[in-house]
Amino acid sequence: MITRRHALALAPALGALLARPALAQGHYPDRPIRLIIPFASGGSNDIVGRVIAEGMGARLGQTLVVENRGGAGGLLGNEAVSTAPKDGYTLLLGGSGSFLISSLVQPKVPYDIIRDFTPIGFIGNAPNVITVNPTVPAKTMGELRDLARRAKPPLSYASPGVGTTGHVLGALLSLEFGAEMEHIPYRGTGPAITDVLAGRVQILTNAAAPLTPHIEAGKLRAIAVASPQRLEILPDVPTTVEQGFPNVLSSTWYGLLGPSGMPAAVVTALHGALNATLADAATKKRLDEEGVVLEPSPTPADYGRFLLSDRARWQEVVTRAGIRVE
Known part of the structure; x- marks a missing residue:
């Protein structure tokens, strides 16, 4: 979390360069794409997912159909994506709690968040x-x-x-x-x-x-x-880092993933459409209202590296505190 802004810094022109990556693919996507949100409708995850789906759909030329699949702390929706066809037509809105933390505290997790998923891109964090x-x-x-x-x-x-x-x-x-x-x-x-x-x-x-x-x-x-930087909506509230607690960092973050083994060209098209969406002023305004600080990842691999580092950090906390869902 300390290094996310360094790892996920996006070149200013990237959104424009990748504004319509799908056109170069010729054939993908040629039908609607399913976006699974592992929560019931109405909450912040649902709002973020629908904003992203609308923007990406406009840039890919196909509808992203949102499917809310809550339950078991996110495991049901996550598993559905991990076992889906690897063709880029089933995606997941991953989150810090529903995707990463749940994989550390649930007693039986039917997938591995690194092995069984393809990182597409980081969205941002609250x-x-x-x-x-x-x-x-x-x-x-x-x-x-x-x-x-x-x-x-x-x-x-x-x-x-x-x-x-x-x-x-x-x-x-x-x-x-x-x-x-x-x-x-x-x-x-x-x-x-x-x-x-x-x-x-x-x-x-x-x-x-x-x-x-x-x-x-x-x-x-x-x-x-609990961040290195103050929030625009609460500018007078100091950070944990300012107050001498640099290890107390936490955010509710969001990212886009698919099942493992997706074709590289499809991942590139989706990553480009996601970042072009995040570069859009209207998208930023809508997600600002949810307290989400947008941080697009330069490449899908950068998001994958973030997942590894964040999992290791929270695994230590979960182990030391003995946290387990019974």
Whole structure:
């Protein structure tokens, strides 16, 4: 995560150069493409996936048909793509929680996220914000650490569920603080926010979009953005790096993948259409509203290298914290 902006820096002219790569292929795509989103409709993953599908479809000259296939923490949708034909007509919206974290914490995963998938391109990430109920007497990361170390009973943190990005970031905070903290899992972000607003749980980490209205209303206090850079929508909130916690980095990220063994020419066409979509001003505006910072990958291989490094980083956290979905 620390090096993503270096690894995924995109040359300014790339979008224009690859604006219509499919035309050079001649035959691909010649029918609609299926984009599987491993979540139910209506959430951030669904919104991001549909924006990307619309833009890529316009550039490829074929419709990307969105198919929501939620369940089992993302495993059902991921497996459907891993076993699909390798022809480029079944794609996956991969995410930090549903794709990567789930592969580390679920007891039985019927695929390998490196071996059984073809990376196409990184889309972007929504850096997570560390917030507390305003009654918590801490305004900085250092104060929150000191409070966590002396709290009896332990401070509690809410998450959208076991094995989610919010869960593993809370576990990382506990490890970095050197303090026991109690994890309270919920069935989704909404219920988690409700209980933190009510003061039943002290801490909540999540992408900025659903938290920003509550931060602006003074109902949540933002302690830090778990990113090397500040967020445009929360410019006054310092980062974890600024506050001396360089290892506390986390975001909800999105990327595009297909089954392993896809033809190189097809991957090139899809990667080009994705990056041309991300270079579009209207796309940027729509995803800005979701708190997503666009970071197109120069090549599919760059996205593949990011997957390897991010898996290794979170594997260490999951192992040290003993996180497992029962």
